[in-house]
Amino acid sequence: MANTEPYRTPNESNDTPVKLELRDTSVSFSMDRGESRVLDSVSMEVYDGEILGVVGESGSGKSMFASAMLDAIEAPGELTGEVVYHTGDGETVSVLDLSPSELRTLRWESIAMVFQGSHSSWNPTMSIRGHFNETLSYHDFDVGAGMDRANRLLSELYLDPERVLESYPHELSGGMKQRALIALSLILKPDVLVMDEPTAALDLLMQRSIIALLDAIQDEYDLTLVFITHDIELVADLADRLAVMYAFEIIEAGPADHVLLDSSHPYTRSLVNSTPNLETPIEKMQPIPGEAPDPVNVPTGCSYSPRCQLADERCRTEDPPMIDAGNAHESACHYVEHVDEEIPLSITDVTVQ
């Protein structure tokens, strides 16, 4: 994959700089039955100020993609390749070459992360204020000014700052904890916020309101957002660009509307067609037959070929590179041109909410 050269979105100005990029990044675990590659040579750019949505089913490597951006893969997982962070004033930082103390500064001060499962992200015996306080003081930030910022962030997320800060995690509801966690991730003014399934385990209304809040906050704080989810509908109107993951690789990436309404990869098409939708009659919804591959034993050639209705001998032997499908839209399929006629999309317009 020749992705080291960052590609430009034609309909955006050509000088939108890249903020964060993964170059040929892999994560592997060695297991008794072989090496398990849970992120397979992924290259991806995140542009400054954009919202990148990353979708994929469970076990497609989404969380590894997120953790790789902060070099946060826990042992015994092994991260290889390159992670490059562009500070914005012309400097580039190779994240994987940082010393432990430089890495500590980069994390949270430049790139922060919100995890899935807000209930388990808080120390149960420490107040919310304690979490904010220690984060500020261990990063040598002014605690007074930082707590003012915390207050402001919390009220912007529609929380009562005084009450929330005095609370212990168990005293808050799931939605409150998740919003407080977003505030905590923004406390050190990062440029990039990576969110791994931030709305999992929340009810639909809370999911929607968190998406709306993120949209507002992203504008106000000039954030670059990477939003990872299995819910393609949820990110559809939040994200500027979408990347679709299948079998530990990114198989399609492009402007969100294009990826949804004019998907050029058979998997994305089938995924969109199988997404429950109010407009689509239930008979037209089709699940994808077969199951996602095992990370130890990924099929040769195109990893989607065993489930793909377009697959032929070439697909089973030759791994397709990312092919330009026009409009800054790329897809890892040998038959990008034929996808449209072979698998018609069941939706023609995004009408979420």
Added chain:
Amino acid sequence: MKWLYKRLMQFVITVFVVMTLSFGLVRFMPGGPMDYIRAQALANAGTGTTRTLVLETSREALGFTPDAPLHVQYFNYITDILMGDLGISIANDEPVSAIIAEALPWTLFLMVLSMTIMFVGAIVIGAFMAYRESGRLDTGLTSIFAVLNSTPYYIVALLLLSYMAFELNWFPKRGRVAPFIEPGFTVEFIYSALYHATLPVISIVITGIGGIALQMRGNAIQILGEDYLHVGRLRGIPERRLTYRYVARNAILPMYTQFMIKLGTMFGGAVVLEQIFTYQGIGKYMFEAISMRDYPLMMGCFLVITLAVVTGVFIADMTYGLIDPRISTGGESNESF
């Protein structure tokens, strides 16, 4: 506050039930203290014994007069206890309350000392094992602790006594302090007390530390896998603080209640331990009282030991909220949405 009131009532009722039980036991047990006292009164007074003498003896020793109506006896008995009058020890001819007041601090000293060493040691070792999970040290200690934990303390006590005290003469064979030392806060006295307490304390610690350390290990391993630790690390919280404020704090919490309850039940264990080491604490008095049928003393010790267990549980209940915010409101939910 309502919760505190409820717990306090539970405490009072438990103590009351214990007092009532000991009243009933003494009053109705066949071949029990009543027969004994009657026999003793008869022996004392020779053939010309009078009813009055029997009554007086029992009134003095047990705190009730056998010929009064049952409810009056019961009332007198309870009021006597509440006023600190536990009767007169038959064997020692001394007020039971005085004997207990003298012996209790020694037992307390022994128990608190061994419990503290045991828990502090177990927590440190357990956390250490958790950080080196499945390492050679961890596996080795786990098997050693499993063996030690299933060894009764009195076996270890006997072995220590015969080898370290009799064979090698490193430690005293009996007693609480060396004779002829003036009690007080002098270096000499404290040293001697600690010296005499060494073997009993070791036998409790060595047989008890394993179970607690393994529990701490399990708790800590569980916390080490928690998401909040991972998030804390990403937030740049130094490993030292994570160890103390995140891992240790959350792993120790569940063991606190156990500590308080165990402190109470240790008094029961003191009965045999103090007998082995001829350590004149409340346990040894109880043992003697049983073998000499000294009922007033037996009842007094029984009451104090029960009180210790109930108080331990009560203190654990009351203070748990102070160290764990999740319990702070005592069951009243503070959750908001």
